[in-house]
Amino acid sequence: MADSGSARIDAESDFMRARRLQTLSALAARLRGDHEDTSRALSFDEVVEALGRRGERRVGLQLIPLDAIIGSVDKVRDFDRRFRPTSDKSRARWERIARASRVGEEIPPIDVYKLGDYYFVRDGHHRVSVARALRLKLIEAEVTEVQTLLEPRDFGRRTDLEMKLWRKLFLQRVPLEKSWRGKVTVSEPYAYGVLAEMVEAWAARRMQAEAALMDKQEMARRWLEEEYVPVLELISDAGLRGEDETEADAYMRVAGERYRLIREHLWDREIMNQIKGQARKRAKRRS
Numbered sequence: 001m002a003d004s005g006s007a008r009i010d011a012e013s014d015f016m017r018a019r020r021l022q023t024l025s026a027l028a029a030r031l032r033g034d035h036e037d038t039s040r041a042l043s044f045d046e047v048v049e050a051l052g053r054r055g056e057r058r059v060g061l062q063l064i065p066l067d068a069i070i071g072s073v074d075k076v077r078d079f080d081r082r083f084r085p086t087s088d089k090s091r092a093r094w095e096r097i098a099r100a101s102r103v104g105e106e107i108p109p110i111d112v113y114k115l116g117d118y119y120f121v122r123d124g125h126h127r128v129s130v131a132r133a134l135r136l137k138l139i140e141a142e143v144t145e146v147q148t149l150l151e152p153r154d155f156g157r158r159t160d161l162e163m164k165l166w167r168k169l170f171l172q173r174v175p176l177e178k179s180w181r182g183k184v185t186v187s188e189p190y191a192y193g194v195l196a197e198m199v200e201a202w203a204a205r206r207m208q209a210e211a212a213l214m215d216k217q218e219m220a221r222r223w224l225e226e227e228y229v230p231v232l233e234l235i236s237d238a239g240l241r242g243e244d245e246t247e248a249d250a251y252m253r254v255a256g257e258r259y260r261l262i263r264e265h266l267w268d269r270e271i272m273n274q275i276k277g278q279a280r281k282r283a284k285r286r287s
Contacts, residue, residue: 011098022084042071044120050164052149059143071120109140116152166192238272
């Protein structure tokens with residue numbers, strides 16, 4: 001941290017350096033063709049919408065790592081992902097905090113939400129920005145932890161959020177037990193919506209056949225036990241799962257091919273052999 005002997009001059013230099021680094025970083029991202037928007041902080045509301053908010057609890061005053069602060073509640077356009085200012089509009093305030101930090105004045109704690117291992121600023125954005133510019137490692141914060149429907153991880157990039165949002169919607173419609181949630185995954189976000197429709201259609205057929213209703217929890221449990229797991233065994237025995245497919249991807253694809261072949265919702269080894277034969281024919285045509 002450079003020190004000219006003048007806190008005012010040093011604070012001005014700190015701000016100009018932070019702005020220069022933010023501009024160069026944004027330019028480099030465009031030249032690389034990086035479509036991930038790191039020019040603004042990650043939005044707390046977008047992340048919570050994708051994960052599904054269940055509640056919160058106050059943790060209290062803690063020292064937290066500055067590198068783990070990746071987003072904001074309400075100032076996503078004022079700072080980039082590394083909390084460098086994106087404009088000069090709050091320069092005076094930024095430099096005032098920088099001067100105070102350099103001369104050793106007491107800086108109030110910031111206020112953050114905690115999601116997993118990450119933090120989102122509610123109050124204290126400029127304090128975070130200055131602390132990072134001065135290359136500090138920790139900052140004092142009042143922490144409130146937010147509980148979510150989905151496990152709060154793997155959302156550091158905005159491209160992760162669409163997948164999280166669709167997965168949350170799927171689990172709201174098909175409330176799998178926690179032990180199974182990590183085993184029913186798809187490769188494309190929209191596929192969660194298609195899979196939910198398939199589960200609900202299966203349940204509708206069962207209720208009609210049995211002349212009895214089932215709630216969502218029973219639907220999810222019975223679909224796993226009576227449909228999904230047995231069909232995955234048939235797919236595995238027939239060698240019909242693609243190299244890049246998840247189990248749920250394979251289930252959806254094979255279920256679609258089965259219906260196109262026989263127009264029925266039945267499963268047995270003969271049907272799997274028919275599907276396997278069709279796959280071989282397509283492979284021969286392509287070659």
